[in-house]
Each structure stands twice: as C-alpha cells, then as structure tokens.
Amino acid sequence: MKRIRIARCGTQLLAPPSPRRPLCPHVVRFQKTITLHNYRIQSRLQSTAAAREASNFEIESIVEEVESSANDFPSSTWTSPRHTPLELLPSPHPSAALKSAKLAALRSRLSLPPRFPLQTLARTLIHPSADPDPTFNNGSLSILGANLLGYYTTEHILCNYPRLPMSVVFAAQWAYIGPKALATVASEWGIEAAAEPGGEIDPGLLQFKRLRSGDDLPTLLKGKQAPWKWNVTMTNKILKSDEFGSTASRPDAQQLQGMPVPIEEAAQSFVRALIGSLYLHLGRPLTKRFFRDHFLSRHLDMDKLFDFRTPTRDLSRLCAREGFEAPVARLISETGRHSNHPVFIVGVYSGKDKLGEGAGSSLNEARIRAAAAALKAWYLYKPLEVTVPSSTEGEVDTSKWKPNMVDCGEVIV
Amino acid sequence: MSTCKTAIRISAKAPRITILPLIQRRHESSARRHKKLLHLPQAPSYAPDRSAPSLIFNPPSSSPNVYHTPLKFLPKDDKRRTLYQTALNLSTHAALRRSTSAIATSGTPLTTSSHLPPRPSATLPPPVRAPYEKKYHLADKEIEEIRRLRLSDPDKWTRARLAEKFGCSQFFVGLVVKSHEKAERVEAEHERMRTRWGARRRAAREDRSRRKEMWGRDE
Numbered sequence: 001m002k003r004i005r006i007a008r009c010g011t012q013l014l015a016p017p018s019p020r021r022p023l024c025p026h027v028v029r030f031q032k033t034i035t036l037h038n039y040r041i042q043s044r045l046q047s048t049a050a051a052r053e054a055s056n057f058e059i060e061s062i063v064e065e066v067e068s069s070a071n072d073f074p075s076s077t078w079t080s081p082r083h084t085p086l087e088l089l090p091s092p093h094p095s096a097a098l099k100s101a102k103l104a105a106l107r108s109r110l111s112l113p114p115r116f117p118l119q120t121l122a123r124t125l126i127h128p129s130a131d132p133d134p135t136f137n138n139g140s141l142s143i144l145g146a147n148l149l150g151y152y153t154t155e156h157i158l159c160n161y162p163r164l165p166m167s168v169v170f171a172a173q174w175a176y177i178g179p180k181a182l183a184t185v186a187s188e189w190g191i192e193a194a195a196e197p198g199g200e201i202d203p204g205l206l207q208f209k210r211l212r213s214g215d216d217l218p219t220l221l222k223g224k225q226a227p228w229k230w231n232v233t234m235t236n237k238i239l240k241s242d243e244f245g246s247t248a249s250r251p252d253a254q255q256l257q258g259m260p261v262p263i264e265e266a267a268q269s270f271v272r273a274l275i276g277s278l279y280l281h282l283g284r285p286l287t288k289r290f291f292r293d294h295f296l297s298r299h300l301d302m303d304k305l306f307d308f309r310t311p312t313r314d315l316s317r318l319c320a321r322e323g324f325e326a327p328v329a330r331l332i333s334e335t336g337r338h339s340n341h342p343v344f345i346v347g348v349y350s351g352k353d354k355l356g357e358g359a360g361s362s363l364n365e366a367r368i369r370a371a372a373a374a375l376k377a378w379y380l381y382k383p384l385e386v387t388v389p390s391s392t393e394g395e396v397d398t399s400k401w402k403p404n405m406v407d408c409g410e411v412i413v
Numbered sequence: 414m415s416t417c418k419t420a421i422r423i424s425a426k427a428p429r430i431t432i433l434p435l436i437q438r439r440h441e442s443s444a445r446r447h448k449k450l451l452h453l454p455q456a457p458s459y460a461p462d463r464s465a466p467s468l469i470f471n472p473p474s475s476s477p478n479v480y481h482t483p484l485k486f487l488p489k490d491d492k493r494r495t496l497y498q499t500a501l502n503l504s505t506h507a508a509l510r511r512s513t514s515a516i517a518t519s520g521t522p523l524t525t526s527s528h529l530p531p532r533p534s535a536t537l538p539p540p541v542r543a544p545y546e547k548k549y550h551l552a553d554k555e556i557e558e559i560r561r562l563r564l565s566d567p568d569k570w571t572r573a574r575l576a577e578k579f580g581c582s583q584f585f586v587g588l589v590v591k592s593h594e595k596a597e598r599v600e601a602e603h604e605r606m607r608t609r610w611g612a613r614r615r616a617a618r619e620d621r622s623r624r625k626e627m628w629g630r631d632e
Contacts, residue, residue, distance in 0.1 A: 303479050308629035324485060330538040346541055353485040357477050360628070363541050368628045376479040376631070378486050384493065405488065 089199025091131040091207050097122035102192075102204020110189065110290075116281050124273035127208035127266040130197030132257035138273035139253030145276030146250070149177045150243040152291050155388045158404075161302065163379050165410035166234050170245035171305045176295055178244060182268035185294060191270060193263055208266035209258065218259050223248020284393060303376050310413065311371035315348065315355075318378060318411045325351040327374070329367040332357065346370045379410070548580070555579060560590045567595040 086093070097103055097118040107114075107121055128137045153176045157169055164172070175181060186206075194205035201207075211217070226232050226247045237245035253269065279287045308314060315327050327348045336342040346366035347357045356377055358369025387402045454460075461467045487494050551559075559579060562570040563586070572583040579586075610618070 303631070306630065311629055328544050329541040331541050332538050347538065349537060350485060352537065353483060355483050355485065356479075359476060365625075365628055367541055369631060372629055372631055373477070373479055374483075377482055380480055381482045381486060381488075382480065384491070 086199040090133070091126045091136055091197055092122065092199055092201060092203035094119040094122060094136075097203045100202055100204045102202055106189070106191075106204060112278070113282065113286075116278070120277045120281060121274075122203035124270055124277055125191075125203065125206050126197070127206070127261065127269050128253050128256050129209040129259050129261045129266070130207040132254075134254060137253075138269055141273035141276035141280075142253055142269040143272075143276070144279065145272035145274065148275050148279055148287065149272060149291070149295070152288065152390065153177050153295070154243060155390060156296060159386045159388050160382055161380060162383065162405040163381050163407040163410075164302075165379060166238060167245070168302070168305045168379070170237070170243075172300060172302060174244045175300050175305070176298065179264060179268045181298070182271040183264040186267035186271050191267060193266065206263075206266055206270055208263070209260045211260040211262045215260065218256075218261070220251040220255055220259070221261065221265060223251075284390075288390065302380055306372070306376055306379070308372045308375060311368055311375055313413055314411050315371045315374050317413050318375065319350055321411065327355060327371070329370060331363070348374045375411075551579060551581060551585075556589050559586060563590045563592055567592040 100118070100122070103118045103121050107116065107118065112121075123136065124138045124141055126137045128134075128139045131137045134140060150173070153173055154169075157164065157172050157176075191206050192204075193210075194201050194207050195210070197207035197209060224247070232247055234245075237247075241247060242250060256265075275287065275291070278290055312327075319325065319327050327350050329346050330349050332345045332347045334342065334344045337344075342361055343359060344361070344363050344366040345357065345359045346363065346369075348355045348367075348370045356370045356372070356374030358366050358371070358373050360366035360369050383405050385402055386404065387400065389404075392398060392401050461469065482493070484494065484497055559575055563572075563575060572586045575586045576583045607615075
C-alpha cells in the first residue's frame with residue numbers, strides 16, 4: 001500500500017486540483033502568464049467582482065475548453081491579484097494567513113505542530129455565511145469534524161459506562177460536544193469574531209455574517225420541532241436523529257450561505273472544522289490526542305444527568321430482572337424525629353447487601369433518594385479495562401483488543 | 414463518669430442545722446465540667462500503636478459515592494469481586510490480630526466496636542416499612558368481582574375498601590379497574606379546594622412538589 005503524503009493532502013485541501021499540463025504551445029503561453037497558484041484567485045474574481053464576457057470560465061472546465069478560449073482571450077486583461085482591492089473579496093486571501101500574528105499565536109496556543117498550515121487554520125475560521133465558496137469556507141471541514149467528534153465521544157461514553165440509559169448518553173454527548181460546549185471551547189481558546197467579514201481584515205478573526213441583536217433566528221437554525229402531541233420515542237431518536245437525540249436536525253453548512261447567524265453557530269463550526277482539518281493534516285493519533293486534551297479533559301458529573309421519576313419502582317423492576325432479592329429500605333440512623341429538622345438515613349438492601357444510601361428530612365424522601373442512589377450505582381458501572389474501538393484502527397496486531405461489555409439495556413417499567 | 418458527690422446541699426431555703434461556720438465548698442462546677450470531663454482520650458483510629466509514621470485514613474462520614482458499584486451489581490467476570498473479598502478478609506484478619514479486648518482498651522466505652530468493618534452477615538437495620546411478600550392470590554373470578562363492585566358503586570366501594578376486602582394493595586385495585594367518572598369528580602372537588610388556597614399555602618404546596626421532583630435528581 002502506498003503511503004499518502006500528508007503535505008499533498010494539505011495542498012489539495014487548500015486549492016481545487018490544478019488541471020493537467022496542457023500540450024498546446026498557446027496554452028503554455030497562457031499558463032506562463034497565469035501561474036497555477038493564482039488560478040483560483042482568478043476564478044474568484046470572476047465569480048464575485050469582475051463581470052466580463054469571460055466570466056463563465058469555470059475551474060472544472062476541461063483542458064480543451066481552456067485551449068479554445070485562450071486564443072480569443074488576451075492575457076493582458078487579467079489583473080494580478082495584487083492589484084485587486086481586498087475589500088472585494090468575501091474573506092481574507094489565504095496568503096494573508098502567513099502574515100497574521102493572531103493565527104500564529106492561535107496555532108502555538110493550541111500546541112499544534114508547525115507542519116499544520118496556517119492557511120488551513122485561517123480557512124477553518126471562515127463560516128459559510130461569510131464566504132459562500134465551498135473551497136474557501138469551512139463547511140466541508142466542519143462536517144468531517146462533527147462526525148469525528150461524535151464518533152470519539154460516543155465510543156468513549158459507551159465503552160466507559162456500558163449501562164447508561166440512552167437519554168443520559170444523549171445528555172452526556174450534548175455536554176461534551178454540544179453546540180454550547182463547542183462555543184465555550186472556542187471562547188476558551190481565545191477566538192475573537194470579526195465585526196463584519198471581508199478580504200481586508202485579519203484572517204485570525206472568526207468570519208461570519210452577524211445576526212443583528214434583536215433579530216429572529218433563521219428558520220434553518222431553529223429546526224423543525226415535532227408537534228407537541230407526537231410521542232417521539234427513544235428508538236426514533238436513536239435511529240433517525242443526530243448524536244444528541246434532538247428532533248431538530250443540524251442544517252447543512254452550505255444552506256447557511258449569506259444568512260446572518262449567531263456567534264455560537266460560527267464558533268461551533270470553527271471547532272468542528274479544526275478537528276476535521278487536524279485529521280486531514282496531522283492524522284488520527286494527533287487528532288485523538290487533541291480530542292482527549294481539549295474535550296475529554298472537561299469534567300462532567302455523569303451522576304448529575306439522571307432524573308428518576310419513580311426510582312423505587314425502577315429499582316424493584318431491576319432487582320426482579322437481574323434475579324436479586326427484592327429491595328428493602330432499612331433505617332440506618334436517624335436524629336431529631338420529633339423536631340423541626342429531622343434527618344433520616346435510609347439504606348436500600350437486597351438480601352444482605354446494601355445497594356444504596358440516602359439521607360432526607362422524611363422517611364419517604366430518604367427512601368426515594370436511597371433508591372435513586374442504588375439505580376445510579378447500577379447505571380454508572382465502569383469496567384476496569386476499556387479498549388475503545390478507534391484505538392485499534394489501522395493496526396494489524398489485534399491482541400491488545402479486549403471486547404467491551406455490552407449491557408442488556410436500561411430498566412423499562 | 415466519675416462525679417464529685419457533694420455531702421451537703423447548700424441551699425438558702427434550707428434551715429441551718431448546725432452552728433458550724435459556713436464553708437464554701439467546690440461542687441461539680443464549671444472547671445470540671447468544661448475542662449476535665451471533656452478532655453477525652455484520642456480516638457483509637459487517630460492514635461497509631463507504632464511510633465513510626467503511618468497513614469491515618471479517617472474520612473468524615475458522608476453519603477457514599479455512587480461511582481462505587483456495590484458488590485451485587487458487579488458483573489460475574491469483574492476483577493473487583495475478588496478484590497473486594499480479599500480486602501475484606503485482610504482487614505478482618507488484621508483487625509482481629511491487632512485488637513485488644515474492649516475492656517483493656519483505655520478510654521473507650523465498653524460498647525465501642527473494634528476496627529472491624531461491618532460484616533455483611535451482621536444484623537441488618539430495621540426496615541422502614543414492614544416488608545411483605547406478594548401473594549398473587551387473586552384469580553380472574555375475584556378480579557371480575559372487584560371490577561363489578563367498583564363500577565357499580567364507586568363511592569361505596571372505594572379503592573381502600575376493595576383492597577381491604579380482597580387482601581391486595583390499593584395500587585392493584587387501581588390497575589384492575591379505573592372509575593373515570595369518580596376520578597373526574599374527585600379531581601374537580603380538589604380543584605375547587607385549591608382555588609380557596611391563599612398565596613402562602615399555594616406557594617408552600619408548589620415548593621413541596623418542586624422539592625419532591627428534586628429527590629429523583631439527587632439535588
């Protein structure tokens with residue numbers, strides 16, 4: 001198998017593939033005047049500013065078309081990008097990324113290696129609402145990054161807590177890589193937003209078209225809510241919706257072209273795009289390390305995500321299902337029974353084993369809290385040795401792989 | 414506790430019997446009560462028996478961590494099962510070897526237990542509610558009878574009365590038959606009563622239900 005050259009991946013990412021070198025001598029002359037590097041700049045000029053008869057010149061056009069048009073197209077009419085006013089560009093030119101102090105600072109702040117190009121880092125900061133051109137905005141990268149983030153987080157949660165109920169898994173996903181979490185991560189990285197996108201501003205700023213304060217969210221971002229009468233089941237959420245189990249699906253990045261968006265939307269698309277571009281430029285191990293350092297390192301109290309409505313009933317169903325003795329609440333200690341502020345400590349026992357313990361100011365409260373604690377102790381079981389599936393990707397030696405525990409599922413009453 | 418018993422109680426009201434001069438005597442008063450009696454010996458867990466530095470682990474009592482899975486909830490092949498068993502055996506052996514007899518220990522009351530962890534076979538605390546066995550004794554015929562009685566006269570045959578008559582729980586009666594007409598009537602009556610609540614009672618009731626929801630969230 002041939003090794004893929006990462007440097008080449010980077011250039012492919014930056015620019016559309018250059019056409020094959022033409023054989024016609026006229027085209028050679030044509031190629032000399034417009035170098036390959038400037039090729040996409042010209043196509044950009046035509047699409048945004050220059051309205052000439054040659055404006056239907058397409059990047060993807062085959063070489064023969066280029067040959068035919070080269071004859072009646074004098075090369076002197078092409079303007080060099082150096083003379084183009086920067087204000088006409090929708091987003092900063094990629095070459096400006098090398099001169100931006102903000103980008104270099106961001107790269108070293110995130111401890112990214114120098115082989116991660118600044119141009120790509122600049123591209124991840126451009127939201128489709130600022131630049132509709134898919135070769136210059138971060139739409140494609142953020143799709144890749146969203147999938148990677150979802151994959152790594154899901155496998156981390158499911159392998160470490162195999163018994164979690166599905167609603168808690170969704171809540172944990174939302175807490176780790178939900179839109180709000182990603183926007184927070186971006187602001188912690190020190191990302192600043194540009195007031196208005198444009199070609200002349202620093203590429204180290206987050207470029208997007210701002211939603212004016214007081215304006216309503218675009219309907220795409222609001223998403224479709226199911227009618228309140230509909231019973232959206234967990235099965236439907238697992239099968240049909242995204243990794244957060246939300247009924248509203250994430251809008252396609254390209255649909256947001258030119259649409260004013262809130263800063264959270266742009267910030268989260270930047271974080272996703274950064275993960276995607278890290279994966280393309282640096283490869284899987286470094287991306288996983290980056291994910292571990294910046295996302296898994298965030299502390300999440302899993303036991304705070306539970307909300308039991310009938311814990312005592314759930315616990316007795318659980319004990320019946322697993323073949324344990326029926327749970328019995330026992331009063332471990334109490335104080336001030338006849339006072340204003342009594343405290344009871346109740347433990348839930350199955351046979352002679354204590355399953356959970358709870359304290360409350362009434363016997364009922366302590367009993368219900370103890371049952372909830374016992375249910376949490378069941379659901380928050382954590383295996384000692386965990387091998388996530390992505391750690392064995394691309395490895396021939398499978399001896400390190402240990403099959404993960406798969407539980408039979410949550411208690412259904 | 415040793416106390417200093419006074420020979421004579423001095424009282425202003427009491428008639429003086431003797432003609433001896435009035436001597437001030439010191440009773441079990443402030444100094445002894447506040448200083449000497451409260452000078453308790455160190456707890457045995459804080460007083461290591463060796464002079465060499467040792468680790469003292471004496472955490473404050475708090476609610477147990479939910480991340481510590483109970484032994485019963487561990488899967489069959491989990492290593493922690495054997496680890497827990499080994500730890501329990503070791504601590505039991507160590508405690509038995511090191512423990513002095515409760516009477517010989519200085520400063521501890523006779524009822525003090527030793528360092529032994531509570532054994533699983535120890536007597537369990539009393540149950541909060543009387544435990545009961547499910548009887549499953551009602552057949553289809555009785556269930557039909559429950560249905561008939563409840564629907565014929567829901568005011569006379571309430572859930573409580575039916576549960577008493579058939580020896581089952583009120584919840585089970587509710588499962589078997591629901592009298593919607595009566596439920597609506599009772600709910601309307603409750604609603605009427607609720608409209609007569611004042612602001613304070615309403616706030617108190619709402620707070621109570623909100624607190625009750627917090628039980629399941631462990632807040």
